[in-house]
Amino acid sequence: MLTDAVVMDGLGDVDVLRYRRTEIREPASGEVVLRVLATAVNHLDLELRSGASRMPLTFPHVLGREVVGEIIELGQDVTGWAVGDRVVVLPNTPCGTCLECTTGRSNLCLRGFMPGITGWGGYAAHMTVSARGLLRAPDVDPVLAAATPISFGTAWRMLYSIANLVPGETVVVAGAAGGLGHAVVQVARFGGARVIGLVSSPAKTDFVLACGASAVLDTTDEHWPDQVRELTDGCGADVVVEHIGGTVFEQALTSLARSGRMVVGGGHGGEHPRFDVIEAFRNEYRVFGSRSQQPHEVARVLQLLADGHIRPAVDDVLPVAEAARAHELIAARGVRGKLVLTP
Numbered sequence: 001m002l003t004d005a006v007v008m009d010g011l012g013d014v015d016v017l018r019y020r021r022t023e024i025r026e027p028a029s030g031e032v033v034l035r036v037l038a039t040a041v042n043h044l045d046l047e048l049r050s051g052a053s054r055m056p057l058t059f060p061h062v063l064g065r066e067v068v069g070e071i072i073e074l075g076q077d078v079t080g081w082a083v084g085d086r087v088v089v090l091p092n093t094p095c096g097t098c099l100e101c102t103t104g105r106s107n108l109c110l111r112g113f114m115p116g117i118t119g120w121g122g123y124a125a126h127m128t129v130s131a132r133g134l135l136r137a138p139d140v141d142p143v144l145a146a147a148t149p150i151s152f153g154t155a156w157r158m159l160y161s162i163a164n165l166v167p168g169e170t171v172v173v174a175g176a177a178g179g180l181g182h183a184v185v186q187v188a189r190f191g192g193a194r195v196i197g198l199v200s201s202p203a204k205t206d207f208v209l210a211c212g213a214s215a216v217l218d219t220t221d222e223h224w225p226d227q228v229r230e231l232t233d234g235c236g237a238d239v240v241v242e243h244i245g246g247t248v249f250e251q252a253l254t255s256l257a258r259s260g261r262m263v264v265g266g267g268h269g270g271e272h273p274r275f276d277v278i279e280a281f282r283n284e285y286r287v288f289g290s291r292s293q294q295p296h297e298v299a300r301v302l303q304l305l306a307d308g309h310i311r312p313a314v315d316d317v318l319p320v321a322e323a324a325r326a327h328e329l330i331a332a333r334g335v336r337g338k339l340v341l342t343p
């Protein structure tokens with residue numbers, strides 16, 4: 001069928017994002033066609049577009065990793081879904097058969113379907129997708145549902161699947177005003193933790209407090225780990241969620257309590273920070289990597305959204321035809337929370 005989509009014929013600047021009529025494929029066995037209701041823009045989309053992500057794309061290509069839609073057509077052998085159902089497309093649909101998938105680590109699957117990367121995503125009015133990659137959408141504004149899976153699903157993974165956070169612990173969140181950071185603040189508060197947010201600009205303090213942090217510290221003051229100790233009776237942070245790297249990583253290690261856990265999910269600010277081995281073993285610091293999300297983690301945060309426990313910050317909603325402008329706004333770092341595209 002014909003649809004309107006933002007199609008890329010190659011890598012490059014925002015002018016490779018061209019809105020035009022295009023043909024999408026008929027649903028094969030096990031697939032459905034969606035009418036797209038909302039698609040969130042991720043920073044990764046900019047890196048996929050420019051080639052900086054180094055992930056191979058097949059052209060023509062359509063971006064869009066976080067999609068909410070309504071089923072308008074069922075392929076053969078689709079069970080459990082009906083025309084009219086509202087769905088969230090999983091950002092990562094595991095293959096289900098590889099070693100990682102069969103041993104409970106499907107977030108590490110390298111053979112799964114990733115909309116907007118391994119196939120066409122949601123920068124379009126319609127999308128053909130496997131029914132295996134769908135979750136039932138919560139009964140909320142599709143714009144909010146589209147802004148939830150990646151940031152909040154990752155937050156859930158970091159805090160509960162990896163760090164085993166329990167109520168009463170203190171969590172320090174780096175980049176607390178960003179897409180991931182503001183999600184970590186909310187998901188940690190939901191679990192009864194006390195949250196200390198880190199920002200690089202005092203202008204973001206009120207936003208982070210409104211997300212549920214009980215204190216906000218400025219990382220441009222290198223003594224912020226001392227302030228964490230003051231706020232915790234000298235103990236330090238039980239859990240640090242770190243995705244900045246560089247000096248923030250180095251300082252964050254010194255903010256940990258004895259046997260504290262640090263979960264690492266990014267490093268744009270410096271990929272090779274110094275690491276004090278002596279301090280690490282004497283204090284039994286635990287440092288974990290975190291990659292992507294599993295379907296049950298996305299389902300969990302969609303339920304939190306439905307129940308009103310979390311609310312993604314949506315800076316603006318733009319027509320999908322203006323995807324290039326959305327990329328420019330994100331590149332200019334003027335966006336607080338998420339940008340979402342609608343047809």
Ligand SMILES: [Zn+2]
Pocket residue numbers: 094095096097098099100101106109110111112
């Ligand atoms: Zn797999």
